[in-house]
Amino acid sequence: MNAPSTASGTEPTDGSAVRIGALVPLTRPGWVEAGRHLLAGLELAVDEVNGAGGIAGSPIELVVRDTAADPQKATAAVDELARLGVAALAGEYHSVVGRAAAARADTLGVPFLCSSAVLDALTDEPTNWVARLAPPQSRGWKVYADFLLDAGHSRIAVAAQPSVYWASGIRILRDHLAPRGGTVTELDMSVLSPAEVCDALVDHHATALLLLTGFPEPAVSIVKAVRRDQRFAEVRIGAPAGQPEFAEWARLLGDDGAAIPFLRYLPETLSPLGARVEKMLGGRLGEAPSFVAFEGYDTITVLAESLRSHGTDRTRIAESWGRVAVEGTRGQIRLSRVEGIGVWQWVSAPVQVVDRDPAEPGRLRILRVD
Structure with a gap:
């Protein structure tokens, strides 16, 4: 100190x-x-x-x-x-x-x-x-990884931009999913277009795509590209960092922005x-x-x-x-104090996995609580 x-x-x-x-x-x-x-x-x-x-x-x-x-x-x-x-x-x-x-x-x-x-x-x-x-990210993103596994998704693709934060998220997901049979494939958004992301999803047989990117772009363009590709009707799009929490997400994406789970930190x-x-x-x-x-x-x-x-x-x-x-x-x-965390921490902060209701995108649905 x-x-x-x-x-x-x-x-x-x-x-x-x-x-x-x-x-x-x-x-x-x-x-x-x-x-x-x-x-x-x-x-x-x-x-x-x-x-x-x-x-x-x-x-x-x-x-x-x-x-x-x-x-x-x-x-x-x-x-x-x-x-x-x-x-x-x-x-x-x-x-x-x-x-x-x-x-x-x-x-x-x-x-x-x-x-x-x-x-x-x-x-x-x-x-x-x-x-x-x-x-801490390790707690919330592990909750999110368990949600994906419970929903039947073990082949995960992540559309990621270069960042310490995104890299940390990928590492947490990979370390948590691997012992449970899950895989995480990184798609580099510094070189791929949204259309190329769609092709990569096919190549890797991914059933879930996580948006580890900036908002509004390229996140909005990726969502629109995947939603409009008939090959991905069953692919789950996710945004653990919470992009869909805000009203701008719904304004920009409308119905396309629904059913995309994200993390938020509120009690039930x-x-x-x-x-x-x-x-x-x-x-x-x-x-x-x-x-x-x-x-x-x-x-x-x-x-x-x-x-x-x-x-x-x-x-x-x-x-x-x-x-x-x-x-x-x-x-x-x-x-x-928490082991592995260098700062004073609120240990019991609430964690939820939430999405926007496809029937009413202005309403949030709680999918998981930790």
């Missing part, structure tokens, strides 16, 4: 704001819709904390920086926010960007509660400065708190909130509890991760 920077957060004594830096993808090539939902959750929670008296009478001020899915931009944002004296950092959706932000936060000694990034190796070495609410039934927040988020967003919006809300809920109980000093916040216990929108949140 690195020594904290000299610009550590200090206790406000004059009612001045407690600053929290928010890392959010708000412009392309970032997943803008995910960023909008994440920010809505962060902002709603801040408004509610401030409406209830803030932190010892001081309001929280959210200092937002756009990461645009760019690790270098995220690193620069962490540097800037540290200089501005934020007490802690929150947010980020993209795993590779979250990893860059976590590394810099660890170096500077700024506590970072990551909302959504799932990459197991969020840091190279164990650190006390970083904690995470999203379940929301608690009264979750139901209330769902309604509030829906009003802000003008549409049903995604799980990412709930992750944003829960991030501020955890940080506010830490700030109330342990103050705004950065070192004390980082030391408090293991002592925080708070009711979030998706269950009781406690952070702990």
Whole structure:
């Protein structure tokens, strides 16, 4: 654990704001819709904390920086926010960007509660400065692999783009499926067109195709190509990273976007708190909130509890991760150490496999719960 920077957060004594830096993808090539939902959750929670008296009478001020899915931009944002004296950092959706932000936060000694990034190796070495609410990729993607096997799919093709995140997902799937007789064939989307993906599916006798690609492209074009090819009426398309969660998926694909299972991190039934927040988020967003919006809300809920109980000093916040216990929108949140994970982790974060109902693409069906 690195020594904290000299610009550590200090206790406000004059009612001045407690600053929290928010890392959010708000412009392309970032997943803008995910960023909008994440920010809505962060902002709603801040408004509610401030409406209830803030932190010892001081309001929280959210200092937002756009990461645009760019690790270098995220690193620069962490540097800037540290200089501005934020007490802690929150947010980020993209795993590779979250990893860059976590590394810099660890170096500077700024506590970072990551909302959504799932990459197991969020840091190279164990650190006390970083904690995470999203379940690690290895857990969620194993749940997804078991779903595929139970549905009768053991010959899996993945349409993948170069990325640490996608490569990690392929490795998890391959390692989990191989002992159970499953195979994973990688289709390199840096050289293949959607039409060539269709031909490769035939060559490899795949019964499922997973989209480990960016959205909207090439994911949308791949789905359209497969849906329109009569050879693949029985081929299951999947998107474990959650592309179909957002309304833009349904707008771009319509009926073609239904029956494509993906992972999301919500409980089967929301608690009264979750139901209330769902309604509030829906009003802000003008549409049903995604799980990412709930992750944003829960991030501020955890940080506010830490700030109330342990103050705004950065070192004390980082030391408090293991002592925080708070009711979030998706269950009781406690952070702990997990073997193989270098950051503080919410172990019991809910995991679902979900798809859009072919009879009503605006409605989500729960297919599996872990």
